[in-house]
Amino acid sequence: MNIFVCIKQVPDTETKVIPNGDATFIETSSIKWIMNPYDEFAVEQALLLKAANAGSTVTVVRVGGVKDTEALRTAMAMGADESFLVEADDNLDSYMTAKAIKGAIAKSEKTPDIIFTGKQAIDDDCLQVPQLVAQMMELPSVSVIVGFEHSGDKLTLKREIEGGAIEVYEATTPCLVACNKGLNTPRYASLPGIMKAKRKPLTQLSLADVGVSEEDRRVSYSDFSLPPEKPPGKKFEAMDEAVQKDIVKEVVGLLRNEAKVI
C-alpha cells in the first residue's frame, strides 16, 4: 500500500505566543516546534498499517518553514520511509496548504491508497485541511477517528461525536482518515531509529513546484493582538447556611446578566 501522512509542525504547547512586529502573524523566531500532537496518531496508524501489509511504504508530507524540520525527522525516526517538504511561510491559509499537499503527493509519483492526517492542528485550530485535501483529490474522508480496522480495500472507522458517542463508518480505499486522540499510543522514535532516519530521503519542494501561488490565497492575516487580560475572578463565601440562598441567587443573577452564560 502507498500510505501517506500529512504532518504539521506547530509551536510547543508551552509557547507564550506574541504578535510579530507588524502584527501580521505570530512571532516565530524563538518558537520551539513540535509535531502537531494529533498527527502523531496519524503517523502511528500509518506505521501499524504498514506493518500489517508487507511491501507498504509510508510517505510523510509537510508544508512549512525549512529552518526546523523536527517533525519530519521524528516521523522518519518513528519508521516512515521518506518525506516531502514543501517550503512555505507559516502563514499559508488552509486552501493553499491543501493544494500544496495535493501537489506534493503528485510529485511523489505514488498513488495514495490511504492518507492519514490529524483531525486538527493545535495552533490555528482551523480543522479544514483534511477535508480540503480529500475534496481536491476526489477522495472520501472521515474525521475524528478513534478506531481503525482494515481488510482488503475495506475500512471500518469509528468516529467520535458530541457527548462521547461513536459513529461507525465503512469506507473503501483510497480514502483520507483524520485521526483523534485515543486511536492508538504513538511509539517513541528509538535512538537507532533516529540514526537511521538520517539516511532516509527528504525531498524539498517549493510552492511553485507544487503549483501554488499567492493567487490561491483565500485568507490573509492582519492585526494580530493579544487577548485583553482577564479580570480577576469573583469569590463568594457561603459557609454559613443562613446566607447560602441569597448568595446562590446573586451568583445566578451575575451569570445571567453580567457574564451572560446562562
Add this chain to the structure above:
Amino acid sequence: MLNFELSSEQKEIKEMAMKFARNEMIPNASKFDESAEFPMEILTKAWELGLVNTCIPAEYGGTGFSTVESITITECLSYGCMGMNTAIMANDLALLPIVIGANDEQKKRFLTPFTESYKIAAFCLTEPGNGSDAGGIKTTIKDAGDHYVVNGQKMWITNAGFADLFVVYGTFDSEQKHKGISCIVIDDKNVEGLEIGAPEKKMGHKCSDTRAVTFNNVKVPKENLLGKLGDGWKIAMKTLDHSRPMVAASAVGGAQCAYDYAAKYASERIQFGKPIASHQAIQFMVADMAMKIEASRLLVYKASWLLDNNQPNTKLASFAKAYAADACMEIATNAVQIYGGYGYSKEYPVEKLMRDAKLIQIYEGTSQIQRLVIAKEIFSR
C-alpha cells in the same frame, strides 16, 4: 572554532530522551522511591529505545555514540529519576572497562548480548574496607593453572541482585599495590561461590539495587581476564575518565529537575500578598541555581568533548564531577527551602531530589577525592 550548539541529530536524541523522562520516569519516580522496587519494566522500555548501554561501539551492535551524546542522554534520564538513572548508568560503568580493556573476541562475547536483550551489569570495585582508597583493594584474583580463582568481598555494588555480568577488580599480589590490580569478567551469575547479599536500605536512589557481593573460590575462565594481570588499575582510571562526566551529567539532570520545580513553585506561591518569586531572597536563590546548572553543564560538555577529541580529560572530568555534584546538592536543598514546609513533605517532589542528590557527591569518587585528583593534576605536572 567554538560551537555550543548540538547537532540536529543530537537535539533529536535529547528531545526523545527528555520525552521518555517526562512520560515514563517522572510519573513513576515517587512510587518506586516509596516501594524501593527495581523498575524492571521502565528500564526494559528504555533499553528497547536504545537509551541504555550507550557506550557500546557500533561494531558490537551498539549505537556507537560519542561521549557528548551519552552524557546528553544521561542528563535527561537523571532529570526523570536519579535513582532509575543509577540503574541505567551502572551498566555503562560496568561495560566501559570491557570497551576500554578487552580484546575483540571478548568484546563480541561480552558486549553483543547486551545489544540483543535487556541485560544488567555490575561494576565491582569498592570493598567494605576500601572505598576512596580503591588502590588498596583486598579481593584476590589468583592464577590456578587453567583458570583464575577469585576470593574476597565487594560492597555497595549497584545492580548486583539482577546482574547477568560482573566486572570484578582484584589483586594478584597486594604487595605490588596498584600494579597488582587486575580486572576480570564473571558472565555466569550462577557460578559456584558467587554470593549476592541482601539489598541495602538507602537514603535515596531507593529503586536502584545495591548489595554486597562475596566471592568464595569463584573459578573464572582464563579468557575472561581483561588485558594482563596487573592491567586493572590502568583500565579503572580510563573508565573513570569516561564515567565521571557521565555521573556529573546525572547531577546536572537532577539539579535541572529541582530548579524547574522550584522556579515554578516560586511563581505560584503567594506570601505577603505576592508570589514569593518577587522577594529578592528567593530571586537570588533561583538565580544562583540557574547559574550553577549552566556552569556544571558546560564543564560536563567540555570534559566529554576532550575525551571525544582524544585529549586528556582527567582534570576536567573531576572538575565536572565535583562541581556538578556539589551544585546539585545545593540546588536540591534550596528547592526544598523554596517549597517551605511543603518541601519537607513526601506529597511534593523536592525532598526526594534532596535525598537523591547526596549520593552523587559520594559514588564514583567523593567530592573530596575529586579535589585530590585535581590537586594532583595541578602539582604533579
